Amino acid sequence: MTPTTPSLKDAAREQARLGRMVRIEPLAREPEVVAAVDAAYADHQGTIFAVAVVLAHDGFELLESSLVAARTQFPYIPGFLSFREAPPLLRALGGLETPFEAVLVDGQGIAHPRSVGLASHLGVLLGLPTIGCAKKRLVGNAAVPGPEKGSFSTLEVKGERVGVVLRTRTGVKPVFVSPGHLVDVDSARRVVLNWVGRFRIPEPLRAAHNLAARYSKALTPLLARNP
Template identity: 50%
Template sequence: MRPKKECPWNLTPQEAVELQEEWRREVKVEDGPRPEDLRLVAGCDVSFSQARGMLYAAVVVLKVPDFEVAEESTACLPATFPYIPGLLAFREIPALLSALEKIKSTPDLILCDGQGIAHPRGMGIASHLGVLFDLPTIGVAKTCLVGRWKTPGPERGSFSYLRYRGRVVGTVLRTRTGVKPVFVSPGHRVSVDLAREIALYLAPRYRLPEPLRLAHLLSYRLNRQG
């Protein structure tokens, strides 16, 4: 896979914010592929070793609906951008790009561990990656970055809308009965409700959607191995 757009990475935090303000105009929140139309879905995750100062990126592409692994790819890069909430893309995407460029297939959709438009500038890591590749992307986060929401019901599939500055930017979704919800937001070329439907469809057994769960496990193993 090769990105359709180039992005400068050697930026100051202020320059990164300015780039997000510029690129947010390219983000499309619209209906995309339906869950039943998906054939290949990629999950992306990055773990960080503070002791080594290294980022460990993992990409797992699954065949849908049987959830068989089609491809896996990893990359290890030093962290060159500081950890700043809201600027995660500039820290993690360089490592993810190295892993994604090794993937031979083009997935129908990419899931990211992080936010999409549920972000102070509407440009979380899922939106950034979506614009780079011009592919449908969804952000699935374990915690809330911005917005107000009500606790969804305890049953699988229950959800509430996440609102920020008078706009619906995502959903708080219960993917397993009695388990903490996840925060799902469109990244690019996906609507709010469709992102929720896809995230639930791809999480038949665990809290995280399966492509993302497997990518998380792979990046964690890579980190432990050093």
């Protein structure tokens, strides 16, 4: 196979192309089953462990998980995270057999320099609703939301409402929620809040994150023996 490593110029061009395909619209129904993706990195040879999980809203039960281990093909550059994580994450999602209604992503949706964060990028390629839920801000300005769980403030970029800064737990640092594809800001906010358990990060993303970390620790020694 021929490793594909686009230049930043080409990457930005690809984002512009995908950006034209992003659709922001309210989600018709509250998802009963969602997927979530996250990645962990191992020290050795730039290995990335991409994980996709499927959970049922009822009891936040983990229905299925999928793992993909690969070599990173792109460095981490703010604004271009998709070119590093989207390929393995898409493969992980492709390994799922359980049907899901939306995907929660650890990163931004349209709250991005070119309006195509990882969540939007994945959404367009999947043709499914995706929601970005990041722990930090990439772009945009927002007021500090109220201290109670559920409070939120508008995240805007050049006068555009691209997301919300949402308090998922009382007194805890808020998260940055923005629509990826086929959802709007309000739908994205509601979905994230509906999938929050007793922690700051929504359960599906926690499950994906924990699994990725576990796989990384457990498999890194094996990869060192079998390069």
